[in-house]
Amino acid sequence: MTIRITRLDTTQPDFDSALMQILVFEASEDESIDRVAADIIADVRKRGDAAVLEYTNRFDRLTETAMASLEIPVESCLAALNNLPPASRAALQVAADRVRVYHEHQREACGGSGYTYTDEHGSLLGQKITPLDKVGIYVPGGKAAYPSSVLMNAIPAQVAGVPEIIMVVPTPDGIRNELVMAAAGLSGVNRIFAIGGAQAVAALAYGTETIPAVDKIVGPGNAFVAAAKRRVFGQVGIDMIAGPSEILVLCDGTTNPDWIAMDLFSQAEHDELAQSILVCPDTAYLDQVEASIARLLPQMRRQEIIRTSLTNRGALIKAKNMEEVCAIANRIAPEHLEVSTENPERWLDLLRHAGAIFLGRFTSEALGDYCAGPNHVLPTSRTARFSSPLGVYDFQKRSSIIRVSEEGAQILGKTALELAEGEGLEAHAKSAAYRMKKD
Amino acid sequence: MTIRITRLDTTQPDFDSALMQILVFEASEDESIDRVAADIIADVRKRGDAAVLEYTNRFDRLTETAMASLEIPVESCLAALNNLPPASRAALQVAADRVRVYHEHQREACGGSGYTYTDEHGSLLGQKITPLDKVGIYVPGGKAAYPSSVLMNAIPAQVAGVPEIIMVVPTPDGIRNELVMAAAGLSGVNRIFAIGGAQAVAALAYGTETIPAVDKIVGPGNAFVAAAKRRVFGQVGIDMIAGPSEILVLCDGTTNPDWIAMDLFSQAEHDELAQSILVCPDTAYLDQVEASIARLLPQMRRQEIIRTSLTNRGALIKAKNMEEVCAIANRIAPEHLEVSTENPERWLDLLRHAGAIFLGRFTSEALGDYCAGPNHVLPTSRTARFSSPLGVYDFQKRSSIIRVSEEGAQILGKTALELAEGEGLEAHAKSAAYRMKKD
Numbered sequence: 122m123t124i125r126i127t128r129l130d131t132t133q134p135d136f137d138s139a140l141m142q143i144l145v146f147e148a149s150e151d152e153s154i155d156r157v158a159a160d161i162i163a164d165v166r167k168r169g170d171a172a173v174l175e176y177t178n179r180f181d182r183l184t185e186t187a188m189a190s191l192e193i194p195v196e197s198c199l200a201a202l203n204n205l206p207p208a209s210r211a212a213l214q215v216a217a218d219r220v221r222v223y224h225e226h227q228r229e230a231c232g233g234s235g236y237t238y239t240d241e242h243g244s245l246l247g248q249k250i251t252p253l254d255k256v257g258i259y260v261p262g263g264k265a266a267y268p269s270s271v272l273m274n275a276i277p278a279q280v281a282g283v284p285e286i287i288m289v290v291p292t293p294d295g296i297r298n299e300l301v302m303a304a305a306g307l308s309g310v311n312r313i314f315a316i317g318g319a320q321a322v323a324a325l326a327y328g329t330e331t332i333p334a335v336d337k338i339v340g341p342g343n344a345f346v347a348a349a350k351r352r353v354f355g356q357v358g359i360d361m362i363a364g365p366s367e368i369l370v371l372c373d374g375t376t377n378p379d380w381i382a383m384d385l386f387s388q389a390e391h392d393e394l395a396q397s398i399l400v401c402p403d404t405a406y407l408d409q410v411e412a413s414i415a416r417l418l419p420q421m422r423r424q425e426i427i428r429t430s431l432t433n434r435g436a437l438i439k440a441k442n443m444e445e446v447c448a449i450a451n452r453i454a455p456e457h458l459e460v461s462t463e464n465p466e467r468w469l470d471l472l473r474h475a476g477a478i479f480l481g482r483f484t485s486e487a488l489g490d491y492c493a494g495p496n497h498v499l500p501t502s503r504t505a506r507f508s509s510p511l512g513v514y515d516f517q518k519r520s521s522i523i524r525v526s527e528e529g530a531q532i533l534g535k536t537a538l539e540l541a542e543g544e545g546l547e548a549h550a551k552s553a554a555y556r557m558k559k560d
Numbered sequence: 561m562t563i564r565i566t567r568l569d570t571t572q573p574d575f576d577s578a579l580m581q582i583l584v585f586e587a588s589e590d591e592s593i594d595r596v597a598a599d600i601i602a603d604v605r606k607r608g609d610a611a612v613l614e615y616t617n618r619f620d621r622l623t624e625t626a627m628a629s630l631e632i633p634v635e636s637c638l639a640a641l642n643n644l645p646p647a648s649r650a651a652l653q654v655a656a657d658r659v660r661v662y663h664e665h666q667r668e669a670c671g672g673s674g675y676t677y678t679d680e681h682g683s684l685l686g687q688k689i690t691p692l693d694k695v696g697i698y699v700p701g702g703k704a705a706y707p708s709s710v711l712m713n714a715i716p717a718q719v720a721g722v723p724e725i726i727m728v729v730p731t732p733d734g735i736r737n738e739l740v741m742a743a744a745g746l747s748g749v750n751r752i753f754a755i756g757g758a759q760a761v762a763a764l765a766y767g768t769e770t771i772p773a774v775d776k777i778v779g780p781g782n783a784f785v786a787a788a789k790r791r792v793f794g795q796v797g798i799d800m801i802a803g804p805s806e807i808l809v810l811c812d813g814t815t816n817p818d819w820i821a822m823d824l825f826s827q828a829e830h831d832e833l834a835q836s837i838l839v840c841p842d843t844a845y846l847d848q849v850e851a852s853i854a855r856l857l858p859q860m861r862r863q864e865i866i867r868t869s870l871t872n873r874g875a876l877i878k879a880k881n882m883e884e885v886c887a888i889a890n891r892i893a894p895e896h897l898e899v900s901t902e903n904p905e906r907w908l909d910l911l912r913h914a915g916a917i918f919l920g921r922f923t924s925e926a927l928g929d930y931c932a933g934p935n936h937v938l939p940t941s942r943t944a945r946f947s948s949p950l951g952v953y954d955f956q957k958r959s960s961i962i963r964v965s966e967e968g969a970q971i972l973g974k975t976a977l978e979l980a981e982g983e984g985l986e987a988h989a990k991s992a993a994y995r996m997k998k999d
Contacts, residue, residue, distance in 0.1 A: 208978055209978060209979075209982055211978075212974070212975045212978035212979050212982075213979065215975045216975055216979060219679075222679075223685055226675070226677055226685070226686070227675075227687065230671050230675035230686075230687075231670055231671045232669050232670045232671070236665070236666075236669035238665055240658075240661075240933075244932065245919070246662055246665070246932065246933050246934060247665075247669075248666065248669075248934075248949075248951075249908070249917070251912055251913075253945065253946050254912070254913075254945065267983050268979070268982065268983070269979055269983065300982055300983075336945040336946040337946045351790075351793070354790070354793075355800075355801055355941075355943065357946065358943075358946035358947060361794070362794055377994070379994065380991070380994045380995070383987055383990050383991040383994055384991050386987035386990075386991070387985070387987040387988045387990075387991045389987070390985055390986070390987045390988070391985075421986060421987060422986050423985075423986060423987070427987070458959075465963070466963075469688070469961075472959070473690055473693070474690075474693075474957075474959075475959045476959065476960065477959060477960035477961075477962060478688070478959050478960065478961050478962070479962050479963075479964075480684070480961065480962065480963035481963050481964070482995075483964050483965065483966050483968070483969040483995050484962050484963055484964040484969075485964075485969075485991040485992055485994070485995055486991070487976050487980060487988040487989070487991045487992045488962070488964055488968075488969065488972045488973070488976050488992055488995075489960070489962050490976070490980075490988060491972075491975060491976040491979045491980065491988075492972050492975040492976055492979070493683070493685065493962050493964060493972060494679075494685050494962075495685060495687075495960035495961075495962055496960065499960070500957075502794075504794065504797075505957065505959070506692065506693065506775040506957070507692050507775040507776045507796065507797035507957055508797060508957055509957045509958035509959075510687075510958060510959075510960050512687075512958070514953070518913075518939075518944065518945070518946055518947055518948045519948035519949060519951070520897075520911070520913075520914045520915065520916060520917050520944070520948075520949075521915065521916035521917065521928070521934035521935065521938070521949050522908075522916075522917050522919065522934075523916060523917070523918050523919065523923050523927070523928050523932050523933075523934055524904070524905075524918075524919035524920050524923055525918075525920070525922050525923040525924075525927055525932060526922065527922050529922070529927075530922040530923075530924075530927065533927045533930075533931050533932060534927065535651075536650075536651045536654045536655055536930060536931040537926050537927050537929070537930040537931055539647055539648060539650075539651035540648075540651050540652065540655060540707070540708055540930045540931070541926060541929075541930065543648055543651075543707065543739055544706050544707070544708065544739075546826070546829055546830075546862075547829065547860060547861050547862060548822055548825035548826040548828070548829045548860060548862070548866070549826045549829070549926040549929060549930075550926070551822050551825075551826075552819070552822040552823050552825070552826045552924040552925070552926045553924055553926045553927055555816070555818065555819045555822055555924070556819070556921075556922050556924055556927075
C-alpha cells in the first residue's frame, strides 16, 4: 500500500526521454470505434428520430416509444433547482454568477460586437462579431456527470448571446442527476434531451424530426462521442477533443507541502489516466511533498484511483532553478499550471503554454474548477500550445466588413488589377476595373 | 454556346427544396483517399525525411537525393521579389502593407496581449494572449498557386508574433512560381520547403530530421491534404477545411448590371464547382443581369469554367423585398456577401452569417480578395454559421490567469467545498479547505 512516484532530475543524462515517456499519451484511435460511430451517424441521418430512439433504448437500457418522452422539460430543471438543499443551491448560484461575470468581461475585452476603422481614402474596414444561432452541449451521464461542467459550457454560450442552447445528457437506466438538472435550470439551457453517445452527436449535427440541428457541439464524452464529433466536424463546429486531465505544479519550496500534495491528489482523483506533476528546484522540498503524499493518501476515499494515477503518470521533478522550472512548464504545456511561489507574477512572462495559470499559494486549482470565474474547460494533452480555454469566443463568429469608398475603388482597383492579372484571373481584374473612372 | 442559369422565385411552391438542391455540396469523403493519407502519415512518422523525400520524388516527379535540397532559401525568395517587374512588386507591397495594417487593428481590437480585472475580494482574473511558437503554412502548387494566399496566411501569423513561420509548397516537375516565392519573401516566412500533399502535412505535424514540428497548420490543399489535416487535428491545430468558393450578391436593382455580372464571373472563374448567386426583389433587373451575362461571357478567357460553374451551381433569385433578400442570405451563409444597394449599412443588422460582407456598389469582392486589408481566407459551404475569417486570433492562444487573494480563498473556498462534495471529489474539497483559516 506504499506509493512509488517517479522522481526525475533535469541533470540526469536521459532526462528528456524520461520526461517524454511520462508525458506521452496517445488517444487510442480505435478503428472499430470510429466505424461504429460512422454507422450510427449514417443511420441517424437516414432514419432520424427512429434511429436515435432505438440506439438510446439499447445503450441506456430504456423502453421509450417516442422521442418526445426523451425531452426533459426545462420546468423540471427549475424544479430540481428549487428542491436542492439551500447550501447546494447557494453554492451553485455563486459559481454561476461568478462564471457569468468573468465571461462578460471576456466578451467586452475580446472585441465586443465588433470594431471598424476608416482608412485614408474613407473606406470602412473591420469585423462584425455575432453569436451562433444554435449550440449543442454534450453532458456525460453516469459517474462523470458534473453540474459544474454544465455551467462552464452553457454560461459562455448564453453570455455570447446564443438564442438556443440545446443540452443532451444520457440517462442510463433512466436515472437523472438532480444536480446536473439544477445546473441546466440555472444556466439558461433552452431544451434538454436525455440522449447520449454518437447518436446524440449525429442528431445535433444533422437534426431529426424532434431534435434541432445546431451550428456547434461542445462538451466532453466517451470514445464514441469523440469519434462522432471528429466525423461531424465541418457540418458543425466542435470544441477540442479532450484527453485526460492534468496538473503541473511549479513550486519554489515555500508552500506547505501538504497543500501541494492535496493539489496533486485533486487532479489524480479524476481518473487513473489523469496526470499530476510537481517541479521544484529544492530536493528537500520534493522529499517533504513525497512524505505528505504517503501520509495523506491512506485517508482519501478515492485513494485507489489517486495511487494508480500518481504511480503510472505522476512525477516529482528536480530542476536547477526557477527559470528551468518555467522552461519545463512550456515543454509540458499543461492544462492546469499552479505557480505556488513567492511573487508568482515574477514568472508569468516566462510561461508561454498553459490552459490556465493559478498564481500564488492561495490559488488552488479547485477554486478555478468551480467558482473563481474562468472556464474549467481547458486544452489537454499539450494542445495548450495552440488552443485556448472554452470561452465566449467559441460561441461567436466574425464577418469581415468592407465598405470601399469611390475614391478607394480607384486606388485599390489598380493594385487588384495588377495582382489579378498576375494570377490569371481576368474577371477579378475586370470587376475591379469597372469601378474605376475611365480617364 | 448560350448559357442557362437557374432562375428561382421565393413564391414558387418548391422554392425551399429548389434552393437546397443548388446549395448542396457534400465534400466527397472518399474512404480510399483517407486511407492513403493515413498510410502516408504513418510512414512519415516512422521514417521521417526518407519517407517525405520518397513521396515528393514520386508525386512531384523529382529526383532529389536529400531533404536539404528541397529547402528553398529565404534569400532566393527575396531575390524573386527584387526581380519582379516594378508594377507587380509595388502591387504586392501595397497589398501586404494593407493586410498588415488591418490585422494590426484586429490584434488590438480583439484583446491585444490579454486583459485582467480585480474582483471585490482583491482576486485577479483574466487571460493572457500569446502567439503560437511555430506555424506551418500550406501553399498549393500548380495552377492554383496564388501569391495573394501567401500574404493572407503568413501576415496574420507574423502580426500575431509567431516567431517561426514555415511554408510548404509543392513544386511539381521542379517548377517554382516566382510570384509565390516573392510573396513569401515579403511576408516574413522563415523557412520554405518544396514539398506538398499528405507527406508535407505529416512532416509539419510530427517533424522530421529536417522539418520542424509546428503547432498549427493552415492553408488550402487538395483532397489528400484535407484528409491529412483532419487526421492530424489534435496533434496540431488546423484551420477549417475549405470547400469551393462562393459569392452571394444582394442587389436592390440600382447597380450597373454589367458590374454584377462580372462579380458573379469573378467567383465562377475560380473553378467549375464555385458558386455565384444573385438575389434581388426586381424581376426586370434579374433579366438585365442575365442579358449582361450572356453578352459578356463570350469575351472571357476562362469562359468554359465560368459557363460550367454558372450553369451547374449558379442562380438568379427573385425575392419579395430586401428583408426577404437578407433572410435568404442568412440561410445560405455565404463565404462572400456583396450588398450592392443604396445605403447598404441599412441591411447590415439583418445579416447574421457571412464570411465577409462587401458593402456598396464600389466594393467589388475582387478588392477584398487582394488588397482592401481583410483576410481572403473565409469560411465556405455554410460554415460561416459557426466559423470566422482567418485572423490574428488563429495564431494566438489564451491562458486563463487566476490569482486568488487570501480573503478570496476564504469566500470561494466555501463554494468550492460545497460543490466538490456534491460531485464526490474529496481532494478538490480538501485542497480548497487547506487554504481556509481554521476558526
